[in-house]
Amino acid sequence: MKKIYVLSIIGLLFLGAPVYAQAADPVVENIIKEANENSQLERLAHELMDVIGPRLVGTPQMKKAHDWAVTTYGKWGVDARNEAWGEWRGWERGITHIDMIYPRVQTLKGTQLAWNPGTPKGGVAAELIVLPQVKDSMDFQKWLPNVKGKLVMISMNQMTGRPDYNWEEFATEASFKKMKEEREAQSNAWNDNMKRTGYNSRTIIEVLENAGASGIVSCNWSKGFGVNKIFSARTKKIPAVDLELEDYTMLYRMVEYGDKPKIKIVAESKELGVVPTYNTIAEIKGSEKPNEYVILSAHFDSWDGGTGATDNGTGTLVMMEAMRILKKMYPNPKRTILVGHWGSEEQGLNGSRAFVEDNPEIVKNVQAVFNQDNGTGRVVNLSGAGFLHSYEYLNNWLSAVPEEITNEIETNFPGRPSGGGSDNASFLAAGAPAFNLSSLNWSYWNYTWHTNRDTYDKIIFDDVRNNAILTAILVYMASEDPYTASREQIVLPINPRTGERRTWPEPRSPERKGGIDE
Known part of the structure; x- marks a missing residue:
C-alpha cells in the first residue's frame, strides 16, 4: 500500500521533488498584474448572480446564463459555444x-x-x-x-x-x-x-x-x-x-x-415542457499541440434557494476570469485551453459526464483538468488524485505561483481518486489527470451550500482573485510543460470493511432526460 503524505508546498521544495527554479516569467508577472489591477470579478458576479440569478437546470435562467457566458467570452475574443447534451423538465419559479x-x-x-x-x-x-x-x-x-x-x-x-x-x-x-x-x-x-x-x-x-x-x-x-x-x-x-x-x-x-x-x-411556478440542457465550452486553440488539452472546469448550474453565489458562482468566476486573463496575456498557448461550464452537476455531474462520454478523443489527450467548486474561499488543498507521479508535475507548475498563494496550500500526494462530489470525478473516472482546487469553507456547509443564503454578499473577492491567479498560472504552466503529465495510477489500498482492494472509479453515463416522465 502506498503511503500518502500531506505536506505544504514550501516543504516540498526541500524534499527532493523535481521542482525547477523559475526565473522571472513575464507571462506569470502579467497574469498577476492583470488579475490585481484590472479584475472583472465584481462585474461578472453582479451580472451572473444579481441579474441572471439562480441557475436551476431546465429553467430559463439557466439558458440565459449559458448565453451570457458565450456573449461575454466573445467580447474577450474567446471562441465559445453552447453544446446540447440532453433534455430536462422545463420549469420556472414564479412568485x-x-x-x-x-x-x-x-x-x-x-x-x-x-x-x-x-x-x-x-x-x-x-x-x-x-x-x-x-x-x-x-x-x-x-x-x-x-x-x-x-x-x-x-x-x-x-x-x-x-x-x-x-x-x-x-x-x-x-x-x-x-x-x-x-x-x-x-x-x-x-x-x-x-x-x-x-x-x-x-x-x-x-x-x-x-x-x-x-x-x-x-x-x-x-x-x-x-x-x-x-x-x-x-x-x-x-x-x-x-x-x-x-x-x-x-x-x-x-x-x-x-x-x-x-x-x-x-x-x-410554470411548467415549460421539455427543454434542452447545455454545457458552455470556451476555447483558446493550441499553437504547437492543438490536439492536447488543458481544461478549466466549474459547474454552472445551482439550486435556487439563493442565487448560487458560492455553489458554484465563484468557481465559474474563477474560470472565466482566468480564461480572460490567459487570452490577454497568453494568446498562443502550446496546448489547447478549454473551459467547461457544466450543466446539471447538482443532479449527478450530468454535464461533465456527458462531455466525457461524448468527447473521448479530447479526454484521451488531456494534460490536466483544474476544477473548482466548493465555495468562495482561497484554495487550501490540492490532491494528486491517485496519480503516482502527480507530485512531480504539479509541484513544477505550482513553483511559478506566488508564495503568498502557495503558502496557504497543503498538498496530498499521491492522494486518491474522487468517485463523485464534483466534476473532476467525471474526468478521473476516464483516467484523465483531474485535480480539485479545494477551498477554505467560510462556513460553506451550514450557511451557503444549497441554501437560501447563497448570495453575492457572501463572496470573498480577495480569495476568489487569488484563485483566479492560481488557476491561470497552473493552466499556463501545464500548457507550456514539454512533458505529458503521467497517468500512472497508484495501487489503491484495501477497503477494511470488505477486505478487498479498492478500485479506480468507473465512468458513469449521465442522466440525459431529467425529470421527464416517459
Whole structure:
C-alpha cells in the first residue's frame, strides 16, 4: 500500500521533488498584474448572480446564463459555444407568497421547492397538521385519513434555532450539554417514530399526497441563523414549500397547543415542457499541440434557494476570469485551453459526464483538468488524485505561483481518486489527470451550500482573485510543460470493511432526460 503524505508546498521544495527554479516569467508577472489591477470579478458576479440569478437546470435562467457566458467570452475574443447534451423538465419559479391567515395575519418566510407544480390562481389555504406519534404502521394508516384537506408539516420541530457555536460561546457548560442531550433524544425519537410509520422522510410525502393532503410544509434547517437547504419537491400536484425555522417552529407550536393555525400558499411556478440542457465550452486553440488539452472546469448550474453565489458562482468566476486573463496575456498557448461550464452537476455531474462520454478523443489527450467548486474561499488543498507521479508535475507548475498563494496550500500526494462530489470525478473516472482546487469553507456547509443564503454578499473577492491567479498560472504552466503529465495510477489500498482492494472509479453515463416522465 502506498503511503500518502500531506505536506505544504514550501516543504516540498526541500524534499527532493523535481521542482525547477523559475526565473522571472513575464507571462506569470502579467497574469498577476492583470488579475490585481484590472479584475472583472465584481462585474461578472453582479451580472451572473444579481441579474441572471439562480441557475436551476431546465429553467430559463439557466439558458440565459449559458448565453451570457458565450456573449461575454466573445467580447474577450474567446471562441465559445453552447453544446446540447440532453433534455430536462422545463420549469420556472414564479412568485411564492406564504401567509398565516389564522389565528392572526403574518407573512411567512419560505419558498416553493423546485419543480413543484404551481397552485391554482387563488392559492391554497388550509389548516396545518403535524405527523402523529404512532405505535406501528397500522396505527399510522388509521390516522392517515386525517390529512385530507390539510397542509401537513413533515419536519421535526427543532428545539433551538441557535447554531451550536452560539450556544458554545454564551451558554454554561451544563446548559450546552443538556441542550445537546435533549436534542439527540428528540432526534432519535423522531426518527424512530418515522420508521414506525413504515416510511421515511421522502417516501411519506407521496403517501400524504395520495391521501388527500392539500400541501406539504417542511423546514430543512441548515443549523445556522436564518438558513435552510432548498432542494426539489416530491409532490406531483400539490404545493410543497420550505419555511424558515423561526416561522416553522412557531406554527408547529400553534398546532401542538391546539390553536389550529391556517396558512395560505400562492406559488406561481410554470411548467415549460421539455427543454434542452447545455454545457458552455470556451476555447483558446493550441499553437504547437492543438490536439492536447488543458481544461478549466466549474459547474454552472445551482439550486435556487439563493442565487448560487458560492455553489458554484465563484468557481465559474474563477474560470472565466482566468480564461480572460490567459487570452490577454497568453494568446498562443502550446496546448489547447478549454473551459467547461457544466450543466446539471447538482443532479449527478450530468454535464461533465456527458462531455466525457461524448468527447473521448479530447479526454484521451488531456494534460490536466483544474476544477473548482466548493465555495468562495482561497484554495487550501490540492490532491494528486491517485496519480503516482502527480507530485512531480504539479509541484513544477505550482513553483511559478506566488508564495503568498502557495503558502496557504497543503498538498496530498499521491492522494486518491474522487468517485463523485464534483466534476473532476467525471474526468478521473476516464483516467484523465483531474485535480480539485479545494477551498477554505467560510462556513460553506451550514450557511451557503444549497441554501437560501447563497448570495453575492457572501463572496470573498480577495480569495476568489487569488484563485483566479492560481488557476491561470497552473493552466499556463501545464500548457507550456514539454512533458505529458503521467497517468500512472497508484495501487489503491484495501477497503477494511470488505477486505478487498479498492478500485479506480468507473465512468458513469449521465442522466440525459431529467425529470421527464416517459
